[in-house]
Amino acid sequence: xxxxxxxxxxxxxxxxxxxxxxxxxxxxxxxxxxxxxxxxxxxxxxxxxxxxxxxxxxxxxxxxxxxxxxxxxxxxxxxxxxxxxxxxxxxxxxxxxxxxxxxxxxxxxxxxxxxxxxxxxxxxxxxxxxxxxxxxxxxxxxxxxxxxxxxxxxxxxxxxxxxxxxxxxxxxxxxxxxxxxxxxxxxxxxxxxxxxxxxxxxxxxxxxxxxxxxxxxxxxxxxxxxxxxxxxxxxxxxxxxxxxxxxxxxxxxxxxxxxxxxxxxxxxxxxxxxxxxxxxxxxxxxxxxxxxxxxxxxxxxxxxxxxxxxxxxxxxxxxxxxx
Numbered sequence: 345x346x347x348x349x350x351x352x353x354x355x356x357x358x359x360x361x362x363x364x365x366x367x368x369x370x371x372x373x374x375x376x377x378x379x380x381x382x383x384x385x386x387x388x389x390x391x392x393x394x395x396x397x398x399x400x401x402x403x404x405x406x407x408x409x410x411x412x413x414x415x416x417x418x419x420x421x422x423x424x425x426x427x428x429x430x431x432x433x434x435x436x437x438x439x440x441x442x443x444x445x446x447x448x449x450x451x452x453x454x455x456x457x458x459x460x461x462x463x464x465x466x467x468x469x470x471x472x473x474x475x476x477x478x479x480x481x482x483x484x485x486x487x488x489x490x491x492x493x494x495x496x497x498x499x500x501x502x503x504x505x506x507x508x509x510x511x512x513x514x515x516x517x518x519x520x521x522x523x524x525x526x527x528x529x530x531x532x533x534x535x536x537x538x539x540x541x542x543x544x545x546x547x548x549x550x551x552x553x554x555x556x557x558x559x560x561x562x563x564x565x566x567x568x569x570x571x572x573x574x575x576x577x578x579x580x581x582x583x584x585x586x587x588x589x590x591x592x593x594x595x596x597x598x599x600x601x602x603x604x605x606x607x608x609x610x611x612x613x614x615x616x617x618x619x620x621x622x623x624x625x626x627x628x629x630x631x632x633x634x635x636x637x638x639x640x641x642x643x644x645x646x647x648x649x650x651x652x653x654x655x656x657x658x659x660x661x662x663x664x665x666x667x
Contacts, residue, residue: 347394347395347396347616347617348395348396348474348475348476348616348617349396349397349398349422349473349474349475349616350387350390350395350396350397350398350474350475350476350477350478350612350613350616351397351398351399351400351425351470351471351473351474351476351477351478351500351505352383352384352386352387352390352397352398352399352400352478352479353383353399353400353401353425353477353478353479353483353493353496354381354382354383354384354400354401354458354479354480354482354483354493355381355382355383355384355401355435355456355458355480355482355483356379356380356381356383356384356399356401356403356412356416356458357379357380357381357412357434357435357436357437357453357456357458358377358378358379358380358408358411358412358434358435358436358437359377359378359379359380359437359438359439359601359647359648360375360376360377360378360436360437360438360439361375361376361377361378361439361441361599361601361646361647362374362375362376362439362440362441363375363376365441365442365443365598365599366441366442366443367440368440369438369440369450372440375438376646376647378601378646378647378648378649378650379411379412379415379647379648379649380437380439380601380602380648380649381401381435381458382480382482382510382512382604382605383399383401383478383479383480384399384401384412384416384421384649385602385605385606385609385648385649385652386478386510386605386608386609386612387399387416387419387421387609388415388416388419388421388609388649388652389602389605389606389608389609389610389638389652390421390609390612390613391419391420391421392419392420392609392652392653392654393609393610393613393638393653393654393655394613394655395609395612395613395616396422397420397421397422398421398422398423398424398425398470398474399416399421399422399423399425399426400425400426400466400467400470400471400496401425401426401458401461402426402427402428402429402457402458402460402461402465402489403426403427403428403429403434403457403458404428404429404432404433404434404456404457405428405429405430405457406433406434408433408434408436409428409433409434409457410428412434413426415649419649422470424467424470425466425467425470425471427461427465428457429457429460432455432456432457432459432460433456433457434456434457434458435451435452435453435456435457435458435459436451436452436453436456437449437450437451437452438450438452439601441599441646444597446600447599447600447601449514449516450516451514451516451517453517455486458483458489459483459485459486459489460488460489461483461488461489461492462488462491462492463488463491463492463495465492466492466495466496466499468496468499471496471499471500471503471505472499472500472503472505474500474503474505475505475506475616476505476506476507476508476612476615476616477496477497477500477505477506477507477508478508478509478510478608478612479493479496479497479507479508479509479510480509480510480511480512481509481511481512481513481524481527481528481531482512482514482517484527484528484530484531485517485518485527493531494531497531497534501534506536506537506615506619507534507535507536507537508535508536508537508538508539508608508612508615509531509532509534509535509537509538509539510538510539510540510604510605510608511528511538511540511544511548512604513528513543513544513547513548521547524547525547525548528548529548532562532564533564533565533566533567534566535566535567536566536567536568536569537567537568537569537570537571537615537622538562538567538569538570538571539570539571539572539573539604539607539608539611540562540570540571540572540573541572541573541574541575541604542554542572542573542574542575545558545559545562545572548562549561549562553572556582556587559572559580559582560582563582563584568583568622569581569582569583569622569628570582570583571611571632573604573607573639574592575592575600576592576593576594576595576597576640577591577592578590578591578592578632578636579592579607579632579635579636581628581629581632583622583623583628585623585625586625588625588629590629590632590633590636591633591636592636592639592640593636593637593640593661593662593665594640594665595640595641595643595644595661596644597643597644598643598644598645598646599643599645599646599647599651600643601646601647601648601651602642602647602648602649602651602652603639603640603642603643604639605642605648605652606638606639606641606642606648606651606652606653607635607636607638607639608635609638609652610631610634610635610637610638610639610658611631611632611635614631614634614635615631633662634658634659634662637653637658637659637661637662638652638653638657638658640661641653641657641658641661
């Protein structure tokens with residue numbers, strides 16, 4: 345059976361990460377450049393786990409843009425959907441790593457090339473070939489990228505492609521909290537699968553993310569699965585038929601960048617191969633346990649893409665913790 349194609353849509357950028365954890369951007373003496381951008385991380389995660397992935401997005405026609413596309417190619421990601429803008433730069437972000445590996449962001453995009461992707465530049469044939477089309481919400485913030493995003497979703501939906509949404513809330517990029525909630529929710533009811541973090545549940549509902557009834561306000565009629573990630577505690581899952589929890593793996597976190605994307609990539613690889621996991625709770629729990637392990641492994645090294653696990657990395661962690 346041919347490996348199903350999973351297409352990720354959105355932004356890829358350069359993260360400048362301080363060479364020392366636990367210091368502010370101002371106090372940092374040096375920065376390491378690392379590829380970032382959630383949809384691109386997911387595309388690389390899929391490929392590293394043995395899946396077939398493609399990325400659609402726009403880059404500045406600059407050294408950073410070409411470097412990022414080469415990183416996609418090196419990681420086995422199909423780049424037929426990428427294009428370059430000669431008049432705009434590739435986006436940059438400065439990331440502060442706190443002592444526990446959690447992050448804060450400062451972005452440079454005014455506007456960056458990824459925001460300028462137009463519908464006419466979309467590789468719609470690539471989208472139509474996909475089994476799953478995955479996206480975030482950063483591409484909804486401004487035009488023309490928002491219209492390109494909507495058109496890409498419509499192309500996928502019309503072709504019977506499964507829609508996967510990880511909003512990946514980055515508040516500094518939105519004009520206001522209200523605009524962020526409205527923008528993120530504007531496409532909420534289109535998705536077949538949604539993954540959110542517990543913090544994002546709290547932000548989107550203004551409620552207690554630990555409470556099932558709060559989480560369930562995010563369900564909609566077409567939604568086949570809602571996943572809430574709780575960091576090292578693991579994740580929760582909600583479908584129309586069942587709900588439950590899958591425990592996480594405690595590891596020494598160095599940098600949480602890319603952990604959620606690693607989790608999503610692992611989940612989508614399994615879903616692409618076997619769609620029945622959405623209806624079979626036993627299979628779903630196994631899949632989510634593996635995804636939790638992939639997310640955990642990713643936090644044990646700095647950077648997102650370099651820290652993405654192979655299947656054996658995740659299986660090793662699962663074995664070591666089950667003894």
